[in-house]
Amino acid sequence: MNHFSYRNGRLHAEDVGLSDVAASVGTPFYCYSAATLERHYRVFAGALPEGSLVAFSVKANGNLAVLRTLGNLGAGADVVSGGELKKALAAGIPGGKIVFSGVGKTTAEMTAALAAGIYQFNLESEAELLALDAAARSLGQRAPIAFRINPDVDARTHAKISTGHAETKFGIPWSRVREAYGLAATLKNVEIVGVDVHIGSQITSLEPFEEAFQRLADFVGVLRRDGHAIARIDLGGGLGVPYHIDNTPPPDPAVYGAMAAKLTKGLNARLILEPGRFIAANAGVLVARVIYVKKGERKQFLILDAGMNDLVRPALYDAHHDIVPVEEAGPHALRARYDVVGPICETSDIFAADRDMARLKDGDLVAILTAGAYGAVMSSAYNARPPAPEILVKGAQWAVVRPRMDDDALLATDRIPNWLAV
Numbered sequence: 122m123n124h125f126s127y128r129n130g131r132l133h134a135e136d137v138g139l140s141d142v143a144a145s146v147g148t149p150f151y152c153y154s155a156a157t158l159e160r161h162y163r164v165f166a167g168a169l170p171e172g173s174l175v176a177f178s179v180k181a182n183g184n185l186a187v188l189r190t191l192g193n194l195g196a197g198a199d200v201v202s203g204g205e206l207k208k209a210l211a212a213g214i215p216g217g218k219i220v221f222s223g224v225g226k227t228t229a230e231m232t233a234a235l236a237a238g239i240y241q242f243n244l245e246s247e248a249e250l251l252a253l254d255a256a257a258r259s260l261g262q263r264a265p266i267a268f269r270i271n272p273d274v275d276a277r278t279h280a281k282i283s284t285g286h287a288e289t290k291f292g293i294p295w296s297r298v299r300e301a302y303g304l305a306a307t308l309k310n311v312e313i314v315g316v317d318v319h320i321g322s323q324i325t326s327l328e329p330f331e332e333a334f335q336r337l338a339d340f341v342g343v344l345r346r347d348g349h350a351i352a353r354i355d356l357g358g359g360l361g362v363p364y365h366i367d368n369t370p371p372p373d374p375a376v377y378g379a380m381a382a383k384l385t386k387g388l389n390a391r392l393i394l395e396p397g398r399f400i401a402a403n404a405g406v407l408v409a410r411v412i413y414v415k416k417g418e419r420k421q422f423l424i425l426d427a428g429m430n431d432l433v434r435p436a437l438y439d440a441h442h443d444i445v446p447v448e449e450a451g452p453h454a455l456r457a458r459y460d461v462v463g464p465i466c467e468t469s470d471i472f473a474a475d476r477d478m479a480r481l482k483d484g485d486l487v488a489i490l491t492a493g494a495y496g497a498v499m500s501s502a503y504n505a506r507p508p509a510p511e512i513l514v515k516g517a518q519w520a521v522v523r524p525r526m527d528d529d530a531l532l533a534t535d536r537i538p539n540w541l542a543v
């Protein structure tokens with residue numbers, strides 16, 4: 122359920138017409154709906170046992186306005202870099218609701234997180250444990266830790282976003298977990314507080330979760346018998362969303378939440394969840410203009426003014442995004458088959474291949490749907506194209522929450538060394 126819909130034949134984000142925003146800020150742009158973010162957060166949090174921590178995964182959408190919107194509802198943050206930590210704090214999310222994940226936290230990042238008094242470090246190796254212990258010692262602190270356990274399950278999602286099987290770089294291998302906790306227990310500047318797992322992203326069936334959560338829950342007993350105080354269970358992120366809006370039944374967060382609750386019931390531990398995509402994906406669209414409709418030898422191309430630098434998911438993961446016209450096509454509109462592409466000089470600069478759509482013409486606006494997660498955050502300035510700006514809508518209000526960088530600002534990021542001076 123999201124708050125993008127046609128009103129009087131024009132696509133709106135809540136009460137704001139996307140063509141009005143386009144007329145004001147130009148194209149392309151990302152547009153997020155606050156009501157949708159809020160709804161997704163509430164549905165997700167409401168499906169979990171009372172007192173659980175929902176730490177929004179900042180990597181999915183790190184815009185300060187988005188983080189503030191979620192933080193105001195009580196969300197915490199899951200961060201994976203010093204930059205994301207700063208963003209979460211700047212958005213007003215307290216350190217006490219921040220968990221720090223990621224396979225290679227540097228000492229500088231750990232030190233910043235300790236200074237912020239974060240809730241938990243999710244460690245992924247013995248080396249990280251030793252580095253954190255040293256960083257905490259130099260600050261005279263004890264760092265709260267969990268180990269991310271690699272449960273060796275197949276997440277049955279795209280290979281590039283699957284993380285829970287033994288061949289990936291993620292987590293502590295199952296066979297060394299007890300040893301790792303044993304080592305942690307000997308260190309003075311860390312405090313064992315929990316366990317953590319994250320098996321991958323865009324997971325659309327509950328079985329892989331169930332398998333991983335069950336293994337983790339069983340292991341809590343083992344660790345407790347070893348004498349460790351496991352008070353928190355972090356189940357990671359990964360609940361998928363429907364990218365084909367019309368025909369994919371969404372995974373039901375209520376069923377997911379009930380399953381997580383059931384498997385961890387009786388363990389008397391606080392649950393932590395790190396959803397990103399579930400909260401943000403369908404809360405955002407990328408609006409672009411058709412620059413040209415081009416006839417190739419065998420295909421017709423819609424050349425948009427957005428490119429893979431703005432939204433890389435189709436190029437990187439062959440990801441599907443629905444694409445709809447901003448001016449609603451009537452039921453009798455003529456249809457055509459297009460490759461929807463960007464202007465970038467790569468064949469991979471494509472948003473959709475052979476897509477059957479209502480016929481469009483030069484200058485028309487389209488919205489690429491389900492772009493609120495892993496969209497703007499993964500954008501780049503490839504081909505010296507400033508990434509698309511971001512807009513947040515709330516009811517009838519809207520604001521530019523990341524302005525478009527102009528070409529001169531982009532140029533100003535480079536420096537010419539003295540030896541090249543003329």
Ligand code: LLP
Pocket residue numbers: 178180181199222223282319321322323357358359360395396397398399434438494495
């Ligand atoms: N926690 C950890 C430790 C993670 O690595 C991730 C995602 C999440 C939580 C959030 O997962 P989510 O709920 O959003 O599925 N760029 C890719 C997705 C990469 C996900 C990486 N980790 C994409 O566009 O599909």
